[in-house]
Amino acid sequence: MSDAIAAHAGSHGTHAHHNDLQHHFDSLEQQHEAATLGMWLFLITEVLFFGGLFLAYTLYRVWYPVAWAEASRELDIVLGAFNTAVLIGSSLTMAFAVRAAQTGKQRATVVWILLTMALGLVFLIVKYFEYKEKFEHHHVPGPNFAFEGPQAGPAQIYFSLYFLMTGLHATHMIIGFVIMAVIAWMAHKKRFTPEWYTPVEISGLYWHFVDIVWIFLFPLLYLVDRAGHFA
């Protein structure tokens, strides 16, 4: 890149502009920094978006600890743990995709992103079967909701939050899947170089953020009281 910048350092007349350098930036470094900051700014709003749900979760859990314990035991801990491992694995493949882009390995970038997408798909398929089971057991809030015992009321609040939080997370996964498809296509078209791979980097930031949300959702939803403290 230093060559491209050196050529640019002169007048703005005839010059060897780096193809991917937008005119309003001085350098590719500055452009990359601006994009990264913009993505983090978006992620701040995302943290607060999910934060409101985490706040509601915390309050109702403090108010209805027994309902939380009982309702949480209805979730499949094996599927939850499996999906956690799948998402962590997808974060690893995403990190390798960015690394491949940084080192100019376009084919490797495509392969790592396709692997990331495959793991994301596995997560969503597992989630589908978990939701299906909830419908079969009448654990979906609404007129058909049913829950044994006196905790039925607050248990319905638990499942409302369960569907809101995992549903919002799954929506982010689907959006991430589409973004990854675009990035894979761009990498396939050899759009990235070690000098310019910003889309891979900031899509990676998004993907890792979605992983982090699940890192919190798993213990909060699946592991409320497995030790039987409230049993």
Place this chain on the structure above:
Amino acid sequence: MAGHISPKSTYYAVFAALMVGTAITVAVAFVNLGSFNFPVAIGIAITKATLVILFFMHAKYSSRLTKLFVGTAFFFLVVLLGLSLTDYLSRGLKTYPGGAAGAGYGVRTEAPAAEPRSAGAAAEH
């Protein structure tokens, strides 16, 4: 421009730490620590999230401005959770020793009795 390129070994190490963290959080959930189960689970989750942010999201190698942005996210999250919880969770507290309770007293101690509608739905089932 390529910025910091982490060795593959770093990513494998972070991945291993995250998997171990997941295993620990599942295992410890089955141990009755009383009211400590929740803080332990949250502590492990925060540790895992920190690893992802520092290494996978390259925050460790970012500019100071980017690091400031990352910190801002958590500052506002703490404001959101902290200020809201100090309100809600202190509503049952008495305003002075032996005195009357503040507004909303009893919110925390209300028995979550079966709600007629839900009980009916359960009976139907």
